[in-house]
Amino acid sequence: ARKIVLSEDPALPVAKKIRIRDSTDNRGARVKVSGWVHRLRVQGKDMMFVVLRDGSGYIQCVLTGRQCHTYDALTLSVESTVTIHGTIKVVPEGKSAPGGHELVADYWAVLGKAPGGDDAFGSKLNAESSPDILLDQRHLVIRGETASSVLRVRALLLKGFRDFFDSRHLTEVTPPLMVQTQVEGGSTLFEFDYYGEKAYLTQSSQLYLETCLASIGDVYCLTESFRAERSHTRRHLSEFTHCEVELAFIAFDDLLDMMEDMVVSVIGSIMSHPVGSKIVAELNPNFKVPKKPFRRMNYVDAIAWLREHGIKKDVKDENDVKIGEADFEFGDDIPEGPERRMTDTIGEPILLCRFPAEVKSFYMKKCPEDRRLTESVDLLMPGVGEVVGGSMRISDLDELFEGYKREGIDPTPYYWFTDQRKYGTCEHGGFGLGVERLLAWLLDRYTVREVCLYPRFMGRCQP
Ligand code: 4AD
Numbered sequence: 184a185r186k187i188v189l190s191e192d193p194a195l196p197v198a199k200k201i202r203i204r205d206s207t208d209n210r211g212a213r214v215k216v217s218g219w220v221h222r223l224r225v226q227g228k229d230m231m232f233v234v235l236r237d238g239s240g241y242i243q244c245v246l247t248g249r250q251c252h253t254y255d256a257l258t259l260s261v262e263s264t265v266t267i268h269g270t271i272k273v274v275p276e277g278k279s280a281p282g283g284h285e286l287v288a289d290y291w292a293v294l295g296k297a298p299g300g301d302d303a304f305g306s307k308l309n310a311e312s313s314p315d316i317l318l319d320q321r322h323l324v325i326r327g328e329t330a331s332s333v334l335r336v337r338a339l340l341l342k343g344f345r346d347f348f349d350s351r352h353l354t355e356v357t358p359p360l361m362v363q364t365q366v367e368g369g370s371t372l373f374e375f376d377y378y379g380e381k382a383y384l385t386q387s388s389q390l391y392l393e394t395c396l397a398s399i400g401d402v403y404c405l406t407e408s409f410r411a412e413r414s415h416t417r418r419h420l421s422e423f424t425h426c427e428v429e430l431a432f433i434a435f436d437d438l439l440d441m442m443e444d445m446v447v448s449v450i451g452s453i454m455s456h457p458v459g460s461k462i463v464a465e466l467n468p469n470f471k472v473p474k475k476p477f478r479r480m481n482y483v484d485a486i487a488w489l490r491e492h493g494i495k496k497d498v499k500d501e502n503d504v505k506i507g508e509a510d511f512e513f514g515d516d517i518p519e520g521p522e523r524r525m526t527d528t529i530g531e532p533i534l535l536c537r538f539p540a541e542v543k544s545f546y547m548k549k550c551p552e553d554r555r556l557t558e559s560v561d562l563l564m565p566g567v568g569e570v571v572g573g574s575m576r577i578s579d580l581d582e583l584f585e586g587y588k589r590e591g592i593d594p595t596p597y598y599w600f601t602d603q604r605k606y607g608t609c610e611h612g613g614f615g616l617g618v619e620r621l622l623a624w625l626l627d628r629y630t631v632r633e634v635c636l637y638p639r640f641m642g643r644c645q646p
Pocket of ligand 1: 615
């Protein structure tokens with residue numbers, strides 16, 4: 184058989200290189216588009232439909248006649264890269280395509296051929312692939328429509344945070360991730376060897392943010408935190424993106440207002456974005472933007488609620504094996520399961536406030552009206568539970584030393600943090616929001632693993 188070779192017709196106008204996102208503006212003009220073959224459908228011997236993807240969008244391309252007869256056409260497979268030249272035309276009446284138009288090709292060429300057969304893209308994963316296979320192949324999964332949509336909303340969310348903080352005059356900082364102090368308890372620290380010294384991956388940048396108040400005022404950071412979480416849950420990662428805020432000269436109510444304003448504002452920014460709102464509608468059609476003010480509930484009332492609703496705590500033996508159940512009592516930490524059942528039953532965001540000092544971190548300020556409690560808060564969302572944790576911080580030097588002592592922390596490496604109470608203390612507070620948890624809630628994903636580019640949790644550190 185004679186080898187069929189395509190060539191571009193020199194009589195045609197020069198094709199203008201465009202991105203798919205600009206297709207509508209270029210209808211009628213001769214263009215060239217490069218991208219990955221997202222879908223492929225062969226219709227008879229003389230027609231092929233290629234849905235092309237270039238990261239900016241999707242466009243249907245129609246190849247006809249000789250364009251379908253080349254070796255490349257006969258062996259074309261999805262995920263190959265191609266450049267297609269032609270004219271963007273509105274689709275004929277009764278037909279549909281992304282954007283309402285299609286690229287009618289007059290010439291095309293392969294740039295990088297993807298394998299067919301046993302090694303074809305489609306045989307690596309499909310709808311039935313197990314979660315483990317999907318995670319092994321995450322670098323390919325992110326080419327899919329759902330995963331890429333999630334990544335897009337993630338980017339919009341990060342931008343939403345920055346825009347909101349900018350509007351409130353908070354300054355962004357990038358604290359170190361390699362540290363020698365803990366923030367949230369020794370049990371979840373990732374330890375490593377730092378030139379012969381013991382160091383950790385940061386659990387939270389909070390203490391560093393606190394040092395910035397006296398320098399540049401109210402601050403925030405959007406950076407990674409690390410936790411050696413040894414249990415597999417739907418909402419725990421070993422590495423997560425932590426949005427943390429610290430504000431000076433505020434009272435507890437100001438902190439609660441700020442949390443509420445931030446969540447409503449960033450969600451609002453996604454919902455008012457054409458791409459963001461479209462993706463949320465696709466992935467979470469029942470989503471409703473939460474309204475201010477959020478329900479505010481005290482820890483003691485949550486304990487009463489759990490008792491009234493017959494939600495029990497597990498009683499465990501010294502080996503952490505469940506041996507029975509009992510009613511919740513004041514002083515108990517409310518674990519993930521009961522907390523979720525309460526939040527899901529109430530069915531709206533809850534600002535859960537004033538936890539007992541024993542179940543919270545060393546730095547939290549006590550309530551003036553009841554010294555057993557702290558000015559602390561967790562924001563709970565239906566479907567995921569806790570997405571934000573925050574508090575007012577201890578402002579008194581002696582109280583801080585008591586906090587170190589209660590938690591068995593050696594104050595020596597915290598000298599720089601202690602100095603904040605020595606050189607001009609102030610009432611201040613802040614919070615940390617888990618970006619993945621907010622996203623899982625917004626996009627109705629089963630686990631936080633689905634909203635990471637490459638999730639990290641126990642047993643997974645690749646790709
Ligand atoms: O409640 P946490 O531990 O609070 C702090 O770290 C404070 N120092 C923050 C601050 O006040 N600046 O964590 C805050 C939030 C949680 O509400 C949760 O959303 C998220 O961080 N988070 C995790 N997300 C995913 N995986 C984990 N292992 C997480 N641990 C905490």
